Amino acid sequence: MRGDEAKQVCPQIQLVKVPVARGKADLNTYRNAGSEVVSVLARKGRCERASIDEVYLDLTDAAETMLAENPPESLEVIDEEAVKSHILGLNNEDGNDAKENVREWLCRSDADRRDKLLACGALIVAELRMQVLRETEFTCSAGVAHNKMLAKHASAMNKPAQQTVVPFSSVKGLLESLPIKKMKQLGGKLGTALQSDLGVNTVGDLLQFSEEKLQEHYGINTGTWLWNIARGISREEVQGRLLPKSHGSGKTFPGPRALKTISSVQHWLNELCEELGERLRSDLDQNKRIAHTLTLHARAYKSNDSDSHKKFPSKSCPLRYGTVKIQEDALNLFQAGLREYVGSYKSKTQGSQYNGWGITSLSVSASKIVAIPSGTSSIMKYFHGQYSSNSLSKQSQDNFIHDAAPLSPSGSESYSDLILTEPQIEFHGEETKIKYDVTSLDEQEDKKNIWKEQDPSCLSPQRMQNGIIQETPQSLPSGICLGGASGLEIISQSEQQREIPEEEPGVKYSVPSFDQVVQKRNTSKEKGATSILRFFKSCDPSCSSRKQEHVEAVQNVEAASSVGFQSTSSIRSDPNQVEPKEIVLEVTGTNSSRSSSAHIEQQREAWGYKVDEIDPSVVDELPPDIQEEVRAWIRPHKRPNVVKRGSSIAHYFLPAKNR
DNA sequence: ACGGTTGATACA
């Protein structure tokens, strides 16, 4: 119901509007409210912030621990919230108390192990949802299942403020009647194509088609994906990422409001860039992250032209910090795009004259955000027993940024002694690989076998999966302070506090990247014998099987698309008000998709591992005090694009042919 | 149901 209709029917209604700042909707209240909820939900497992109000959680480990130590069947009281769960496929047979049925299901001692894990997940999620309510005053809904896809669908089934569990045996029934367009990722053109090409109307209809057939129609990747999702198989990992990967600010100018002059475009770009600049500043202050690319998007119409269908091209350039610089660069990007859009024709009409074009939307965004390396070299201290974190001085850092060229010999001695000599690293184009000198081939075989023991059903039985929590603020939140920063963030603050001028930090914040450190290491002669693998082996031979599993995961380079391990976050803020619209928070656990043992051989040769694709869970095996630092190493690191190409920013705004 | 403001990802 629209607002004015509601007013008619219900004159006393209090309607809350989305806040407006700089002439446009301002969503910061919602972003901050989401962060608050995330900081609660991220406590119990790997957490992925999937959108402004949804998260996925991988609760596998927590559920396994509970199953081993405090299984539901051993409890005399089951959480009141947990017994309110909806269990798909659990029929409320004869007038039995529904809650009693749920309690029974949760505690079944003869259940499939997979369902026992789900039961543990349901208990954990119920507890998390109550914590969210207590600490933030937001409610949320959740889905608990064996992968992200199933949890996502389950989370939407009972809201608000309820949770739904998808037992293993209910997967088939859930999917076969699900309309194809309701499936995530199939709500658009692909779903429509499925309907018209193959007459598929429910997910179940997909089962009739072979994987090959689906690949013929939709390509190898999409074909396989379709074949899998029809069977409830999804190996998408829960990405350990609590922070967004980009920031943007935009506005539309529909119909008659289209912008027709450069100066009105400049005005709005200035507003948008101001907001973007503020958010970049907050990200830098709160999360110690720096964005490296500025992109401008616009939509335009051109009446009066042969190809009036042409789209306004998006343009990007290196991002220079400082609101004014961002504004200048954005305007230049716009003008570069406009020249391309209008083509090279004369009409250089002035002022309010008719230009032949109109801008119907403008947005600026900042991407390629990288964390300033947080730790110093505590891991080296750990390994070598002596290294002062101060030796990575500002000066050495500056040395890092002036040349991006590999193997530059400059300034290496000042810190060569603090470089770990162990893993040998090679550069192959863009990829950084670590070469271990590994154990024996026999051991490798063992690892492989362990891997194979996993359930082939691919429903990833060993990993409990997802829950989705969706959320409904029923009262206005009062902004309870959660103490935002996690342990990691505190570390980063204490170890590398730097002053950041209000305007123009610039490249100065470039700090040695992993690659660069590695590069220095390569130039030094030292050869070492320490590697993370070796560390694993040396620390506890008795639990080798688990470690080997991790090692195997490391081998499976192809499978896990590199997880960007953005450790912490938790932006503290106070969302003063959120309108009583429903907020959707999804919690999901995912299966461990260290999948596809198919491609091992390719990587077997030379035992080269791509740093970017190392399974972050190996880090869990390290001592807590160095985990975060290792994560920072494993985290995909873009080399700051210092200089290179035309040294001037103007390069980006010239016509392409002149480059 | 629909539009506005986001954000992620795959692919060229």
Place this chain on the structure above:
DNA sequence: TTGTATCAA
């Protein structure tokens, strides 16, 4: 690397 297209909340 830059830019486009698609999908989603």
